[in-house]
Amino acid sequence: MNKKVHHEGDGLPLFRQIYLRFRDSIKEGRLKPGDRVPSIRALASELHLAQGTVEAAYQLLISEGYLVTRGPAGTVVSPQIKSAPLKPLPIKSEAPQQSLIHTGETPQPLQMGLPALDAFPTKLWNRLAYRALRHSPIDGLIYPDARGHVSLRNAVAGYLGVSRGISCSPGQVFIVAGYRACLDLICRSLLHSGDSCWVEDPGYFATHHFLREAGANLVSVPVDNEGMIVQSGIQRGSDARFAVVTPTHQSPLCVPMSMPRRQSLLAWAHHQQSWIIEDDYDSEYRYLGRPLPALKSLDTYDRVLYCGTFSKVLLPSLRLAYLVVPENLVSRFAQIADTMHSHCPQLWQVTTANFINEGHFARHLKKMRDLYSTRRGLLVDALTSVLGSRLSIDHQVGGMHLVTRLAEGKDDRAIIAKAKSAGLSVHALTNWYLDAPSESGLLLGFTNVKDREQALFLATKLGQTIEN
């Protein structure tokens, strides 16, 4: 028997210590009724104990009704046992509590920000993933490159050149686990605590939360129908070190940033030597005319840090996004990425690279653009016929949700609470403001509205929550 184990006990015989570990795990809900426990032989070998010690502990647990034996199916936690629900993890500090954005719950109808889950080419994807698994060379077995897999960095650089007008080398591309991981890498590489940072108002709350947590001083800059009002930013804090913008489809208003605004933002950043973080999260979805080139494509002074994500064009569960940094920052970012070493699974990186390189991505995007255009039309028609003038819909050329306005006096926060009880997942526009909200409205995802009947059903349900 291993002497080391002996000395680590708290004076109790070893079989008793094992008994207590299992008993407490069962009582506290970490082991649930029906869960299988390791065989006596496997556990004895893992813990370097004699089999008789483990057997004595199991016998005691069985005699007290915690475990039952199931013959060849092994030993399991008794299905009759009552376990306590798991205790929630302690909450860090006295930070103000805000409700969690992502809880892994199945989304309700009208949820914004999700791609069409029924239209994802699952069979093809699984085939590519299986192929990547089978052909995994040595680099699939060792510590991966912290900057991302070379195949995906190449594929992203190629895609951005053709589709977004961005000329960059694969060396400038970093693959990270979602947009917030882009922000994380940027903040760890460039942000000093207390740096001022322009953010759009209204704007994406995850950006606001992240930057605040990272120690930035947020300067809210209002948005109109040409995007961020750069002049207001200059008045409120001309010396900011960062500006975060969503120039293709402003989040959440979906308006594109006008060319004069783009130019004045770039000129300000050049003059101030500040950084622009371009969040180009769903630029692929424009239904009228050609997609607008990225702000980064106009960045002759190299002040733009460009963020893109696969969450909207493939699946959010992949947790794959990319960041393009100016050439002169590459080694700094690489150093920090290497320190963080929080990778995206190589399997999904290689599968995504193959999906792009073999032409499936371009076909998928085209298909989704057509599908979303149809689904958007279905929801617009249904809302217009059911709600008429009680809800006005912004005219917008792209995006994945509708921006709608309520009649004066209607409280969007109260409406979304009622909508939630009715099984709808609707966002209140006022929740996206940092300063005093100027307008009340509802943000409605259309990407998963499958047909006319469903659109009418949802519009009717929504109408009832607005009226009550």
Ligand SMILES: Cc1ncc(COP(=O)(O)O)c(C=O)c1O
């Ligand atoms: C404005 C905005 N930026 C970026 C993202 C992408 O985030 P992620 O890559 O973490 O899925 C989203 C997703 O909802 C978004 O709304």
